Amino acid sequence: MEKIRPILYGVADYAQFRKSNAWFVDRTAKIRDLEAIRYAVFLRPRRFGKSLLLSILEAYYDVAYADRFEQLFAGTAIGADPTEERNRYLVLYFNFSAVSKDVLQVERSFEKYSADRFDAFAEKYAKRLPVGLSEKILSSSSAADKMSALFAGMKGVEPGIYCLIDEYDNFTNTILAESGEAAYNALCHGDGFFKQFFTELKALTTSLDAPLKRLFVTGVSPVTLDDVTSGFNIGTNISLEPVFADLTGFRHDDLRAIADYYAPRCGFDADKAHETALAWYDNYRFGEYGAPPLANTTLVLSFFDKLVRVKKWPVDMVDKNLRTDYAKIRHLITVDKRLNGNFHAIETIVSEGVLAEQLVDSFQAKDIAKHENFVSLLYWFGITTIVGDDMGTPVFGLPNGALRQIAAQMFTEAYSDACGIDQRLPAINAGLRAFASKGTWDKLLEPLLGVVKQNFAVRDAKEGETAVASAVSAILISAGGPYVIKREREANGGYYDLSMAPRFDIAPNIAHAALIELKYVKAGDPEPTPEALEKIKAEAVRQLDQYSADHDIATEWHLGTKMVSDKSVASPKGADLGEAALSPLHNGTVSLHRLVLVFHGGDCVLSEEV
Numbered sequence: 001m002e003k004i005r006p007i008l009y010g011v012a013d014y015a016q017f018r019k020s021n022a023w024f025v026d027r028t029a030k031i032r033d034l035e036a037i038r039y040a041v042f043l044r045p046r047r048f049g050k051s052l053l054l055s056i057l058e059a060y061y062d063v064a065y066a067d068r069f070e071q072l073f074a075g076t077a078i079g080a081d082p083t084e085e086r087n088r089y090l091v092l093y094f095n096f097s098a099v100s101k102d103v104l105q106v107e108r109s110f111e112k113y114s115a116d117r118f119d120a121f122a123e124k125y126a127k128r129l130p131v132g133l134s135e136k137i138l139s140s141s142s143a144a145d146k147m148s149a150l151f152a153g154m155k156g157v158e159p160g161i162y163c164l165i166d167e168y169d170n171f172t173n174t175i176l177a178e179s180g181e182a183a184y185n186a187l188c189h190g191d192g193f194f195k196q197f198f199t200e201l202k203a204l205t206t207s208l209d210a211p212l213k214r215l216f217v218t219g220v221s222p223v224t225l226d227d228v229t230s231g232f233n234i235g236t237n238i239s240l241e242p243v244f245a246d247l248t249g250f251r252h253d254d255l256r257a258i259a260d261y262y263a264p265r266c267g268f269d270a271d272k273a274h275e276t277a278l279a280w281y282d283n284y285r286f287g288e289y290g291a292p293p294l295a296n297t298t299l300v301l302s303f304f305d306k307l308v309r310v311k312k313w314p315v316d317m318v319d320k321n322l323r324t325d326y327a328k329i330r331h332l333i334t335v336d337k338r339l340n341g342n343f344h345a346i347e348t349i350v351s352e353g354v355l356a357e358q359l360v361d362s363f364q365a366k367d368i369a370k371h372e373n374f375v376s377l378l379y380w381f382g383i384t385t386i387v388g389d390d391m392g393t394p395v396f397g398l399p400n401g402a403l404r405q406i407a408a409q410m411f412t413e414a415y416s417d418a419c420g421i422d423q424r425l426p427a428i429n430a431g432l433r434a435f436a437s438k439g440t441w442d443k444l445l446e447p448l449l450g451v452v453k454q455n456f457a458v459r460d461a462k463e464g465e466t467a468v469a470s471a472v473s474a475i476l477i478s479a480g481g482p483y484v485i486k487r488e489r490e491a492n493g494g495y496y497d498l499s500m501a502p503r504f505d506i507a508p509n510i511a512h513a514a515l516i517e518l519k520y521v522k523a524g525d526p527e528p529t530p531e532a533l534e535k536i537k538a539e540a541v542r543q544l545d546q547y548s549a550d551h552d553i554a555t556e557w558h559l560g561t562k563m564v565s566d567k568s569v570a571s572p573k574g575a576d577l578g579e580a581a582l583s584p585l586h587n588g589t590v591s592l593h594r595l596v597l598v599f600h601g602g603d604c605v606l607s608e609e610v
Helices: 014-020 030-034 050-061 063-073 106-124 133-139 143-154 170-179 181-188 193-203 223-229 252-266 270-281 297-310 320-333 341-352 371-380 401-419 422-438 442-456 461-479 530-548 551-556
Strands: 039-043 090-095 161-166 212-219 354-356 385-390 393-397 483-491 494-502 512-521 591-600 603-609
Touching (some): 014 050, 050 063, 050 090, 050 161, 106 170, 170 181, 181 193, 252 297, 270 297, 401 461, 422 442, 422 494, 422 512, 442 461, 461 512, 461 591, 512 530, 530 591
Antiparallel strands (some): 591 603
């Protein structure tokens, strides 16, 4: 009986991958390109395979693994054609995710962790170090003294040291998010211990007969590195270089391969799994719009792990760990329970789908509030990606379904900070489920429109239309439910405002879908009369007629004949706007509902199915 290759979700130990014959995407050919750079910085969003990459580099370059080279690299690209530097170095490895994120404990934790790493190095290579050096390191009283002893004793000695630093900004990002800029600055500026660490490390790369031969640093954003090193002069930032665009992440052919391997062995549909993985986890581009689209490795493996082990389609398509990661920057869009300028970048991305801005690859924490820096920070964190180019200016957008959900959650949580709406989301979720099964709007619209009105109250009236449109879409996304909520998508030559597309993966018997057209009258204008509402509604119906005739929507949503035609949703203001007509569509199992919402400021003055 064939033994199915395991999926090691959340594992970053390369030796374990090889020993268990787990699913592994070979990027080792890139090692040859990396050798052209002595001191490299590589930034990618969380859960994108950086730790596994460093584990591969450790196994390849560590002299201690020389006798296991064939075992670890047989069948890989670099194993077939290794470089001269294979198994040449003593590897000093740091993973700063192990450092405490508690601002009161962080310095002591960093000191202990660093000291332990130097001690582990001294013990591991005791027989390879100059006589007495191991003992000197172990007897030194502080991490700084151990570092000084190590590098002084190794000056001019071969083999040299390859230093790997994983998640260099893990604890600093958390402290910046949870404890504020002052606490962060104490670590990364002046005499801060973290700044001093990098200052010492930098000095060891520039002296004559420097013992630090190579350095590879991974992280998420350039913020901390810019603070602790006064820019990227500690090394070369390779994050945007085309040759390293796919150094980590799954390409389309990788997704196809994993779906084709596991589907026949585990009883799920390969095409459906492949398409779902593309829709929810793909479309990141690093460096430029022409770069290959990539999927988040950890999210993909989590998804297929559930299909393989549980043999059940996951209901929640977003990994809980990823939600936690992105919660770290929630503080950047609210200050003292008020929405700040950064909020508008999130809002634009959620409501309009795109935002054009220059990509900034170096800035300090004190400058995060600047619009262009915050927009770039969203990119570095993986919340947005490059989806186009506007006359040389990158166009940023949300890459996939997972990040649409996360961005919408950030949006609604910002509103929750400002006016408290979390308690309404369960009711909206219940309304979505009721609509999915019965096609009725009443349980959905009352709490949804109440939240929109509440949100509008904390916004500048000049931003009314944007505030309403973004709130409706973001709140529906955040509430969850059996729909993919989409904004401003092309349909039959136009762009609809909002759609509720069925998620057949978790609700195969879903019976109802929706297209929603939003219309807005400024809060300062007179309340529209019934006659004015009739004209607004007529224009909305004309647009919905165009969109609902789209062949792709009918096919993808499995549309049948519309079942509901009465005035099931009455206007809040009591306007009598007539009966909706039957709309014969395609032969399928899902009924399409078309809803018109007209707002006067934050008040919905018309909500009617047409």
